Amino acid sequence: MFEYDPVLYSRILTGLTLAFHTIFSTLGVGVPLLIALAEWIGIRRNDEHYHLLARRWARGYIITVAVGVVTGTAIALQLSLLWPNFMQVAGQTISLPLFLETFAFFFEAIFLGIYLYTWDRFKNKMIHLLLLIPVALGATMSGFFITTVNGFMNAPLGFNLENGVLTGINPIMAMFNPATPTKMAHVLSSAYLTSACVLAAIAAFMILRGRNHVYHKKALHLSMVVAFVCAISTALIGDLSGKYLAKYQPEKLAAAEWHFETVEEASLILGGILDENNEVKYALEIPYALSILAHGTPGSEVIGLEEFPEEQWPPLVVHYLFDLMVAIGMFLAFISFIYVFMKWRKKSNELNKPLLWLIVSSGPLAMLAIEAGWFFTEEGRQPWILRGYMTTAEGATTSGYVDVMLYLFIVLYVILAVSAVTVLRRTFKENPVERELEKRGIE
Numbered sequence: 001m002f003e004y005d006p007v008l009y010s011r012i013l014t015g016l017t018l019a020f021h022t023i024f025s026t027l028g029v030g031v032p033l034l035i036a037l038a039e040w041i042g043i044r045r046n047d048e049h050y051h052l053l054a055r056r057w058a059r060g061y062i063i064t065v066a067v068g069v070v071t072g073t074a075i076a077l078q079l080s081l082l083w084p085n086f087m088q089v090a091g092q093t094i095s096l097p098l099f100l101e102t103f104a105f106f107f108e109a110i111f112l113g114i115y116l117y118t119w120d121r122f123k124n125k126m127i128h129l130l131l132l133i134p135v136a137l138g139a140t141m142s143g144f145f146i147t148t149v150n151g152f153m154n155a156p157l158g159f160n161l162e163n164g165v166l167t168g169i170n171p172i173m174a175m176f177n178p179a180t181p182t183k184m185a186h187v188l189s190s191a192y193l194t195s196a197c198v199l200a201a202i203a204a205f206m207i208l209r210g211r212n213h214v215y216h217k218k219a220l221h222l223s224m225v226v227a228f229v230c231a232i233s234t235a236l237i238g239d240l241s242g243k244y245l246a247k248y249q250p251e252k253l254a255a256a257e258w259h260f261e262t263v264e265e266a267s268l269i270l271g272g273i274l275d276e277n278n279e280v281k282y283a284l285e286i287p288y289a290l291s292i293l294a295h296g297t298p299g300s301e302v303i304g305l306e307e308f309p310e311e312q313w314p315p316l317v318v319h320y321l322f323d324l325m326v327a328i329g330m331f332l333a334f335i336s337f338i339y340v341f342m343k344w345r346k347k348s349n350e351l352n353k354p355l356l357w358l359i360v361s362s363g364p365l366a367m368l369a370i371e372a373g374w375f376f377t378e379e380g381r382q383p384w385i386l387r388g389y390m391t392t393a394e395g396a397t398t399s400g401y402v403d404v405m406l407y408l409f410i411v412l413y414v415i416l417a418v419s420a421v422t423v424l425r426r427t428f429k430e431n432p433v434e435r436e437l438e439k440r441g442i443e
């Protein structure tokens with residue numbers, strides 16, 4: 001088909017692993033928040049339905065964590081095997097958070113184990129809920145540590161590299177690089193949003209299938225309220241991420257917006273296509289919006305791609321990834337608003353079929369936005385693996401067997417995906433809510 005190229009295969013394999021891992025790590029970071037909220041409401045209102053929600057969500061959660069562990073290990077392995085030259089620099093500068101991530105994970109795993117085995121053990125139910133705090137904290141911290149590493153690749157800081165010699169290494173500065181704050185906030189917020197949408201989608205689907213126990217309505221309500229709050233915060237933080245890009249990675253923002261010339265009063269471009277002269281066609285233009293996204297004022301100047309040599313331009317397809325993420329973000333904010341509004345108005349029926357179907361679609365769409373966001377940020381960093389210091393091609397292995405590894409890992413991921421889905425279906429299908437409610441003597 002095409003000639004063997006270790007760089008290309010390394011990129012495909014790493015991309016595939018990350019794309020797969022992201023599904024599980026996003027849920028891994030987000031779902032504990034929803035479990036905690038459900039249990040907390042259950043305790044406060046003495047409501048057994050919310051307790052059961054927490055229990056059932058926790059059961060699903062372990063399965064995603066288990067897959068996340070496997071794919072996470074695959075990433076660690078691939079980082080050093082496929083990107084040895086990058087890891088040589090990174091190993092000295094950014095290995096601190098890489099280690100800490102493992103530590104945070106153990107912290108999470110230990111408390112998760114205790115949490116799962118102590119449901120009815122404490123007289124004071126709050127103690128059981130408290131056990132979830134280290135779980136959520138561990139999940140959040142491992143997300144934080146690994147996101148700082150990604151931030152470092154985008155905005156390297158905390159070392160000097162001259163003639164291949166590293167000096168002045170400062171791991172703390174490397175961790176708290178300029179990309180870390182917005183990236184961290186956007187990753188967390190979008191993980192909460194996506195987890196809420198996935199859980200809401202399941203609840204909505206159950207209601208559509210005729211399960212009319214109030215349990216499903218409570219599940220839907222809790223997750224839709226969380227989705228609404230997080231859709232707003234994700235968009236607000238996304239705006240700050242845009243301002244970060246304008247300052248530290250203007251070429252990524254320019255590529256996302258097909259913004260070639262440095263001009264003031266720059267407009268935002270939605271959709272469209274590029275012709276061979278890099279003219280934008282059939283796009284929707286929103287005047288001043290790019291200047292606002294970049295600097296917060298309609299008149300400000302936005303750096304265009306012309307300031308960069310063409311071989312340093314990120315691939316221009318990132319435009320569609322960015323648009324996809326933003327469009328889905330708007331959609332999620334819109335439907336969660338409609339739900340919350342209708343629920344609040346009381347007179348209207350928020351459980352109408354069209355809205356429920358839209359909510360069902362929000363789960364997969366939110367996950368798609370996560371993938372689009374990550375592919376945008378990673379493709380938008382190209383040609384660099386360590387922006388300004390090392391290109392992706394320079395960072396890669398020269399090994400001759402990456403293609404074989406790729407095929408082996410594809411097999412592994414297929415097996416993992418099939419087993420995860422089977423186990424999840426078994427867990428929930430063979431033990432439906434209605435039966436569990438009955439067994440526990442809950443109305």
Ligand code: HEB
Nearest residue numbers: 183186190235238239241242326329330369370373374377
């Ligand atoms: Fe996003 C990324 C914006 C929504 C997910 N974001 C990103 C970026 C930006 C943005 C600028 C880049 C950053 C860097 O590179 O650093 N977003 C945004 C906006 C919005 C959004 C403006 C509104 C609409 N997202 C969103 C959503 C989601 C997301 C909805 C999901 C769900 N993103 C994301 C991710 C990412 C991004 C995952 C990757 C990471 C980072 O942060 O980077």
